[in-house]
Amino acid sequence: MSPLNDRYRTSDDSDSVFDSAIAVDLLPLAQLAMTSSDLTNVFLPPGWNKLAIVNCAPQPFQYPGVKGFLASGRVGNDTSTSAVLALGIDWSSWMQYYMNGSIQGTPASSWTGAPSGSLISLTYNAMYNAVRASLWDSLKFLSGKKLRVTGVSLSGPLAQMAALDLRSGNKGPTQQSAPGNVESYAFSTGAIANSAFAAYLKNEVPNSYAIIAGTEDNKIDFFPLNNNSELNSELGELIELSSSLPEFDVPWIERSADFYLKAMNGVPNPPPSQSGAVEQVPGFSRQLAFQFANLCAVSYQRFQHPNAQTMNISPYSVGKSITANGVNFATIYTSVDSLAVAFRGACTWQEFADYVSNSQTKTLTISGTNVSVHTGTANLFYGPSDTGDSTTFKEKLLSEIQAALGDRTNIYFTGHDIGGAVANLAALDFESSNSLSITSVYTFGATPTGGPDLKNLMANTFSQTCFQVNRSIDPFAKLSNVLIGYASLDTQVSVTGIPVNDCYPYHSIKSYSNLLDPKE
Structure with missing residues (x-):
């Protein structure tokens, strides 16, 4: 276990194999999958090699496009090379292609094997089914490497679903065998399932982590919180990161990848500052x-x-x-x-x-x-x-x-x-x-x-x-x-x-x- 792990606790104080050093290395990859407009020429961190690109087209009024990549490298204190599947949905794409308001529930797709009564977001279920073939096709480049899946904010639920899909014993769209023993790390992720589906996923994929900045006693990142929807259960083991409030107590700071990296003792890499200008128009102060x-x-x-x-x-x-x-x-x-x-x-x-x-x-x-x-x-x-x-x-x-x-x-x-x-x-x-x-x-x-x-x-x-x-x-x-x-x-x-x-x-x-x- 990493010495950084004293900065987190699980929601039920249970023993966990969650490793914050691994999380620190995965989060920049998840951020790249979300923010990169050209994954063909994406610049990965030093030591990482891109293996494949994952994507599906948006469906207007239904769901945005999904993008991502499979890459190989080393994470945390792991001395062996592993593979990371980073999935992304950018905010503007969501806003442009999903316009239906409240997230509605639907029975989970048959590939999940979920028991009767399990509900999942209709939108995320459709998105994942659309990208599933591309995702499974990318796995032919795994070459026996250990697989971790990651996503941040809007794409976090896709990482959680992928971990369930790729678990040991499951089959892909063309009957490919799953790599098995997959882990998922999702950051600042909203709930997309009911309690029945959440319990099933946690049992099937014990190394699936939902990481949130803040604790029950000191909430910081409010984005993952749900109020009264039927889809109010977090997928995976909830990992709470202890952190202090910034001077500007605002959500787009507290849900950012940089804020999460700091909470895990990682080092953010913000863009270089640039001087700018404020347009002067009549009447504006x-x-x-x-x-x-x-x-x-x-x-x-x-x-x-x-x-x-x-x-x-x-x-x-x-x-x-x-x-x-x-x-x-x-x-x-x-x-x-x-x-x-x-x-x-x-x-x-x-x-x-x-x-x-x-x-x-x-x-x-x-x-x-x-x-x-x-x-x-x-x-x-x-x-x-x-x-x-x-x-x-x-x-x-x-x-x-x-x-x-x-x-x-x-x-x-x-x-x-x-x-x-x-x-x-x-x-x-x-x-x-x-x-x-x-x-x-x-x-x-x-x-x-x-x-x-x-x-x-x-x-x-x-x-x-x-x-x-x-x-x-x-x-x-x-x-x-x-x-x-x-x-x-x-x-x-x-x-x-x-x-x-x-x-x-x-x-x-x-x-x-x-x-x-x-x-x-």
């Missing part, structure tokens, strides 16, 4: 944008760790948080003359699926005009504030703003990720209905809000007072251009550059704050 990015960060914290010490957000003070479906989603901040509402983005796997990925448009009537709106955004804004409560998030938000406004003359809406889309929709709704007079809107890496009709209504309602701040390399900021039926809202403000310790997918509100800092 870099100082306000910087302040509002920090307010968005604190809104994340108000959901994840509401009792933690808040970072410096002067001249604003933290006010009341407003819940959507029973959890903090927006927070009110006040200064001497201004009130700002900051909407956070998705933190958990279930929020990402239910809201962000629920992206087929729906028609709403705002100010007498029919407009197409992102379904997940509309469901969140017009949905319940608390579970089982008839009061909507919109109604609760308006009530709390009016109670806190006093004689303040400025009202700002700001948000990151889907919180940016909600900020846009909320500002349009309140301004159009004369419920509030919105001074301006600032969003950061906002997911799509709506179609060309909504874009026109926003432009007519907010003339040079609504700003969509987007990094040039943030894939979420470009989704409005690739999703059918959507349009990018005015006014776009481009931000370039790479701050110190930036991390894929370059979407974190921390990076936006660093690049917008007027001192930089």
Whole structure:
């Protein structure tokens, strides 16, 4: 066992053969499988040789494409050469090709051998079946080497399924024999199965590990957490990594490969920092944008760790948080003359699926005009504030703003990720209905809000007072251009550059704050 292993514990405190030194070497390979656009010419770490490429095409409205590679090298303290199958799904591909919202369950495919009552994600079951032939075909290059399978975030469940598929005694699509004794290491992975399937996989593949940053008493990475879906069971043995909270308590930092490497005493390899620029457009204030990015960060914290010490957000003070479906989603901040509402983005796997990925448009009537709106955004804004409560998030938000406004003359809406889309929709709704007079809107890496009709209504309602701040390399900021039926809202403000310790997918509100800092 590696001396690093005192930094983790299993969920049931059982003896484990999990080796964090192996995990440290596997995670960069999993990250490469996710982030590399050209696996033919992928640059592997020193000492690694690519053996084969694995892939399957996306199916629009069903699932994204899967990509990956089989490589040989040495991991951890293992002196023999082993093979690693690294599988990847990038965030933008998921967003572009999966638009159906909540992940539905289905009986597991027959190849699993799972008992009756076992349910698995319909989406992941279809994805794995699509890539299965390519995966098994790559194994002809194994040459008797020990096999480990790995994946991070969206692709983690595929690694867990592959470990089950490749276990001893199983057969492939053309009756190939499985290599057997396979291990899987999945990082920051959402639950995709019910308890029956999870128990079956754990029994069949004891060396399958689901690695999460944080512990039950000190949750850090909230992405793997599930709330109330029937698919609420983690696959494999849960490995909890002890780590401290960063200053920016935000999900895209805490679920990153770099954060996980640090938690396991590994050494991250962030991209070289580059100076950049913030586009100057009429009416836009870099100082306000910087302040509002920090307010968005604190809104994340108000959901994840509401009792933690808040970072410096002067001249604003933290006010009341407003819940959507029973959890903090927006927070009110006040200064001497201004009130700002900051909407956070998705933190958990279930929020990402239910809201962000629920992206087929729906028609709403705002100010007498029919407009197409992102379904997940509309469901969140017009949905319940608390579970089982008839009061909507919109109604609760308006009530709390009016109670806190006093004689303040400025009202700002700001948000990151889907919180940016909600900020846009909320500002349009309140301004159009004369419920509030919105001074301006600032969003950061906002997911799509709506179609060309909504874009026109926003432009007519907010003339040079609504700003969509987007990094040039943030894939979420470009989704409005690739999703059918959507349009990018005015006014776009481009931000370039790479701050110190930036991390894929370059979407974190921390990076936006660093690049917008007027001192930089």
